[in-house]
Structure formats: structure tokens, C-alpha cells
Amino acid sequence: MTLPYTGADAMVHMLQLNGVKHIFGLCGDTSLPFYDAMARIDHGMDHILTRDERSAAYMADAYARVTDRVGVCEGPSGGGATYLLPGLVEANESSVAVLGITSDVSVGARGKFPLTELDQQALYRPLTKWNTTIDRVDQIPHAVRSAFRAMTTGRPGAAHICLPYDVQKHALDEADVWAQPGHGQFPAYRSAPDPAAVEDAAQRLVAARSPVLICGGGVVIAGATAELDALATLLNAPVCTTVSGQGSLANTHPLNAGVVGTNGGVESTRAVVAQADLVLFIGARAGSTTTEHWQMPSRQVSILHLDVDPMTIATNYRTDVALVGDAKLGLAALHAAVQARITRRPAGAADGVALAARARADKQAFFAPLAASLERPIRPERVVGLLNRLLPAKAIVVADPGTPCPYFSAYFDAPQAGRHFITNRAHGALGFSLAAGFGAAVGQPDSVVVSVMGDGSFGFTCGELETVVRRGVPLKMIVFSNSVYGWIKASQKTGYGERYFSVDFNRTDHARVAEAFGVKAWRVENPADLESALKAALAHDGPALVDVISQELQDTAVPVSQWMG
Numbered sequence: 053m054t055l056p057y058t059g060a061d062a063m064v065h066m067l068q069l070n071g072v073k074h075i076f077g078l079c080g081d082t083s084l085p086f087y088d089a090m091a092r093i094d095h096g097m098d099h100i101l102t103r104d105e106r107s108a109a110y111m112a113d114a115y116a117r118v119t120d121r122v123g124v125c126e127g128p129s130g131g132g133a134t135y136l137l138p139g140l141v142e143a144n145e146s147s148v149a150v151l152g153i154t155s156d157v158s159v160g161a162r163g164k165f166p167l168t169e170l171d172q173q174a175l176y177r178p179l180t181k182w183n184t185t186i187d188r189v190d191q192i193p194h195a196v197r198s199a200f201r202a203m204t205t206g207r208p209g210a211a212h213i214c215l216p217y218d219v220q221k222h223a224l225d226e227a228d229v230w231a232q233p234g235h236g237q238f239p240a241y242r243s244a245p246d247p248a249a250v251e252d253a254a255q256r257l258v259a260a261r262s263p264v265l266i267c268g269g270g271v272v273i274a275g276a277t278a279e280l281d282a283l284a285t286l287l288n289a290p291v292c293t294t295v296s297g298q299g300s301l302a303n304t305h306p307l308n309a310g311v312v313g314t315n316g317g318v319e320s321t322r323a324v325v326a327q328a329d330l331v332l333f334i335g336a337r338a339g340s341t342t343t344e345h346w347q348m349p350s351r352q353v354s355i356l357h358l359d360v361d362p363m364t365i366a367t368n369y370r371t372d373v374a375l376v377g378d379a380k381l382g383l384a385a386l387h388a389a390v391q392a393r394i395t396r397r398p399a400g401a402a403d404g405v406a407l408a409a410r411a412r413a414d415k416q417a418f419f420a421p422l423a424a425s426l427e428r429p430i431r432p433e434r435v436v437g438l439l440n441r442l443l444p445a446k447a448i449v450v451a452d453p454g455t456p457c458p459y460f461s462a463y464f465d466a467p468q469a470g471r472h473f474i475t476n477r478a479h480g481a482l483g484f485s486l487a488a489g490f491g492a493a494v495g496q497p498d499s500v501v502v503s504v505m506g507d508g509s510f511g512f513t514c515g516e517l518e519t520v521v522r523r524g525v526p527l528k529m530i531v532f533s534n535s536v537y538g539w540i541k542a543s544q545k546t547g548y549g550e551r552y553f554s555v556d557f558n559r560t561d562h563a564r565v566a567e568a569f570g571v572k573a574w575r576v577e578n579p580a581d582l583e584s585a586l587k588a589a590l591a592h593d594g595p596a597l598v599d600v601i602s603q604e605l606q607d608t609a610v611p612v613s614q615w616m617g
């Protein structure tokens with residue numbers, strides 16, 4: 053007997069037709085028809101079972117960031133839908149194309165108190181770029197097409213499709229199951245800024261005494277690193293990045309002056325922005341972290357802003373020229389327009405290479421002695437310094453909030469432009485990097501991927517070590533073990549008179565936990581042993597974890613200029 057073609061079949065085929073290769077998810081009652089279709093159909097997609105829907109979404113997020121393809125995650129109704137949510141929120145706010153599929157109670161059971169019922173569409177509405185509930189089976193192909201179109205065009209973002217149980221079993225006509233080529237990757241289309249605005253901006257860039265470029269995540273998402281390099285070099289302008297904008301230029305590029313802002317920014321990079329007479333924001337939102345709560349750059353500086361999303365422009369700064377468009381096309385157009393005008397720089401023009409070199413040298417002068425320190429507990433600087441030396445050029449570091457984010461933002465020296473650093477800066481939820489690192493490693497199996505987490509984050513996410521081992525992904529993991537929610541303790545130290553309240557917890561032996569899951573692990577207390585442990589972990593041909601007994605964050609020289617207080 054041939055089975056009818058069902059809604060579940062159509063969902064599987066629609067994902068396949070959009071070029072999906074991996075789906076991260078966790079099973080549930082209302083997802084059974086979808087799972088059965090996945091089992092029956094020869095679709096070539098790999099379903100990766102996770103131990104928590106939050107992880108599935110974080111995996112899909114980092115997978116999308118390293119492949120530029122839509123990341124797909126799925127979970128069941130009720131609890132599954134609530135757990136999938138954090139990853140979709142992060143992806144949406146970080147302009148990453150992630151599709152979340154939640155199964156749901158049957159349409160026919162709505163309102164009758166079926167187990168797990170929840171208004172999933174309402175739950176996701178404010179948090180996704182596109183969101184729908186399927187009411188009838190024949191809506192599935194169109195809904196999936198709309199979701200992919202929404203995720204990959206304009207400013208990329210997350211989409212959610214709620215797929216009721218009974219609809220998955222209903223029959224439909226296969227003829228409507230088709231996908232638009234190109235909507236599986238982002239950005240699917242590129243639009244260029246208004247040529248008149250480009251001319252205006254070019255004129256100001258050429259006339260500026262000291263233009264500084266500040267890049268957000270948009271440059272790497274648009275694949276605009278070569279165009280950025282060309283424009284900055286032509287102008288001899290230093291390039292700063294936000295935390296998410298790391299990789300816009302190689303960290304070792306002569307014009308890279310480093311990360312700006314409260315989280316990872318250091319005094320010497322701040323000085324580069326402070327002396328600018330013009331700032332060009334590129335693919336950046338100019339939010340609180342980047343601009344030190346809208347103080348840096350100052351209001352006196354001329355502002356140009358290139359972004360694919362017009363709603364980011366002039367949100368925080370009165371803007372002299374708005375360039376609405378894709379970063380790759382926009383930077384290429386600016387380069388052409390500047391080249392046509394630039395004969396000589398204005399009198400007294402700053403030397404961008406010298407400014408960036410000074411910023412990097414000053415930073416290094418502060419960092420190097422701390423990285424060499426044999427103090428106990430181990431200084432975070434030592435971990436970053438060793439990884440800078442030991443990691444291959446193609447490595448990807450995925451950092452959690454707490455110790456990892458500011459330390460790696462300030463001091464990690466990726467020698468290549470592109471996606472070599474990932475962190476969840478939109479919402480900064482703890483417990484991101486282990487799962488995200490796994491997703492990155494699935495998306496880019498040729499790269500060494502290192503997840504760097506605080507022990508607080510480890511506690512959120514360690515169940516996923518089973519997934520890492522089951523799937524044989526050679527993820528490298530580093531835990532900063534300091535038995536404290538250090539970021540908050542540091543805020544209590546600076547802003548609340550050292551009245552420490554409910555921030556300390558017991559030390560866990562993370563290496564033994566990892567070993568119990570089958571992960572090769574090292575526990576390092578002596579700073580002199582750190583290099584050999586990291587080398588062994590990197591050389592190991594499977595997953596490996598190094599548990600570093602490290603300074604409490606509030607006692608460190610962390611590059612954070614402002615705590616909450």
C-alpha cells in the first residue's frame with residue numbers, strides 16, 4: 053500500500069529543496085509524524101539529536117554563522133517550544149538566519165486543554181523576523197518559502213514555523229512543493245546604497261583629517277572583508293570592530309586597531325576613536341556596549357553609517373550620510389568613489405597604520421607580562437596568550453559571557469579575516485559556547501573549534517557533552533573554573549561597595565565530569581602546566597576539555613571599562 057503524501061513529507065522535502073544539510077533537534081510526541089517522514093524519506097539530511105532544545109538552537113545559530121546557510125533547529129510543543137526560544141532570539145538579534153520549527157497540538161484539539169498547549173505563535177511573535185502557525189496542510193510549502201525568504205533577505209534573521217500534529221498527517225498535493233533557488237543562504241540578495249549618498253560620503257572621507265571605521269557583525273555576514281581592507285588601505289584609516297565585528301579584518305592587519313567598547317575595549321583602542329574627526333559605522337548598530345553608552349564617539353564627530361537595515365541609522369547618532377545597503381556593495385562603491393577623488397590627504401592627516409600600530413603595541417605591552425605570569429590561580433591572559441600561539445590560522449573560538457568574552461575580544465589574535473570568533477552578544481545568555489562550538493564544528497569540519505566557557509556556563513550546558521561524544525565531533529573546550537558568577541561579583545565589587553550577595557558556588561571538577569561523558573580531559577592548577585595541557589588537547593583526535601583553575605573575574609585585570617552599577 054502506498055502511503056499518501058503528507059504535510060510531514062512536504063516539510064522534509066521543503067527543507068531538502070532549500071539546501072538544508074543538517075537539522076538540530078529534540079524529539080517529542082507532537083513531532084512524531086515529522087520524525088517518521090525523516091526516517092522514511094531519502095533526503096540526504098543529517099538530523100542531530102540534542103539533549104536540550106536550547107542547544108539545538110545555539111548549534112543552528114553557529115552553524116549558520118560559519119556556513120552562511122540557514123541553520124535549522126526543531127523541538128516539540130510546550131516545553132520544547134519554550135526551550136528552543138533563547139537561540140532563536142539570539143540569532144534574530146544577531147542577524148543570523150535560523151529557522152526554528154516547533155510541532156504543536158492538533159488544530160482540532162486547540163482550546164480543549166490538550167497536554168502541552170501553548171500559544172507558540174504568540175510566544176515567538178516579538179522575537180523572530182517571520183513567524184507563523186500552520187492551520188491547513190496546503191499552507192506548508194508557502195510558509196516554508198516565506199520563512200526562507202524572510203531569513204535570508206534584507207537584514208537576516210530568525211523565523212519560526214509552528215506545525216500542528218494533525219496537519220503533519222494530512223494529505224496534500226505534491227505539486228506545490230518547490231523552493232526558490234538561493235533562499236537557503238544569506239545574504240540572498242544584495243542591494244547597493246544610493247549613489248548620491250556614496251558620493252557625499254566619499255567626499256567627507258577624503259576631506260577628513262582622521263577617519264575611523266567601526267565595523268559590526270554586518271561586515272563578516274556580508275563577506276565584505278576584502279572590500280573593507282581595500283577602502284581602509286586607500287584611506288589609511290584605522291579599523292576598529294565591535295565584539296561581533298571581529299574578523300572584519302585579520303587581527304594582525306596593520307590597520308586593525310582592535311575592539312572598541314565596554315566589553316573587550318582597552319584604553320589604547322579607545323584613544324583611536326577619541327582622536328577621530330569622522331566615524332564610519334559599517335554593519336553596526338552603535339549600541340550601548342560599542343559606544344560606551346553612547347559617549348564614544350562623541351557627538352561632535354561627523355558620522356557616516358552603512359547598514360542594510362535603515363532602522364539602525366540615526367538611532368543613536370545624528371548621521372551626516374546614511375548609506376543603506378549591503379556592506380560588500382557599499383564598501384566597493386565607497387572605494388571607487390574615494391579612489392576617483394583622492395589625490396592627496398588633507399594637511400595634518402593622521403596616519404592610520406601608525407595609530408593602529410600604537411594601539412596594538414600599547415595593548416600588547418600591558419598584556420604580555422600578564423600572559424607570562426606564573427601566578428595562581430591562573431590568569432586568563434595566560435590562556436589567551438597560549439592559544440594565540442598554539443591555534444592554527446583557520447581556528448574558530450566560541451566564547452561565552454563572563455571571563456571569555458572580554459578576554460578573547462581584547463586579546464585573541466586571529467591571523468585571518470572572516471569568521472574566527474563567535475559570541476552571543478545580542479543577549480549574552482550563559483551556556484551558549486559548548487553547543488555553538490559543536491554547531492560550528494559540524495558546519496566547518498576542517499577547522500579547529502574551541503569553546504571557551506565560564507564554569508557558570510558549563511553548568512548550563514554540560515549535558516551536551518554526550519552529543520559531542522556520540523557524534524564524534526573533535527570539539528576543544530576550555531573552562532575557566534573560578535567557582536563564581538564572576539561578572540556579577542565584579543559588578544558588586546565596583547558598583548555596590550563589595551557587598552557580595554549570592555554569587556559564589558562550589559567548585560566542580562569539570563575534567564572528571566567530562567571524562568564521565570567520554571571526553572579526554574585535563575585539570576590544570578599550575579600555570580606552568582597549561583601549555584602542555586592545551587597542546588595535548590589540541591593534538592587529541594577527539595573531543596577534549598581543559599579545566600583551568602583560574603582567577604576570579606573580579607580580581608583580574610579584565611578589559612571591561614564599565615560594569616552595571
Ligand SMILES: Cc1ncc(C[n+]2csc(CCOP(=O)(O)OP(=O)(O)O)c2C)c(N)n1
Pocket residue numbers: 453454455456479480481482505506507508509510532534536537538539540605
Ligand atoms: C542565562 C543567563 N542568566 C544570567 C546571566 C547574567 N550573567 C552575566 S555574566 C554572569 C556570570 C558568569 O559566570 P561564569 O560563567 O561562571 O563566568 P565568570 O563571570 O565567573 O567568568 C551572569 C550570571 C546571563 N548572562 N545569562
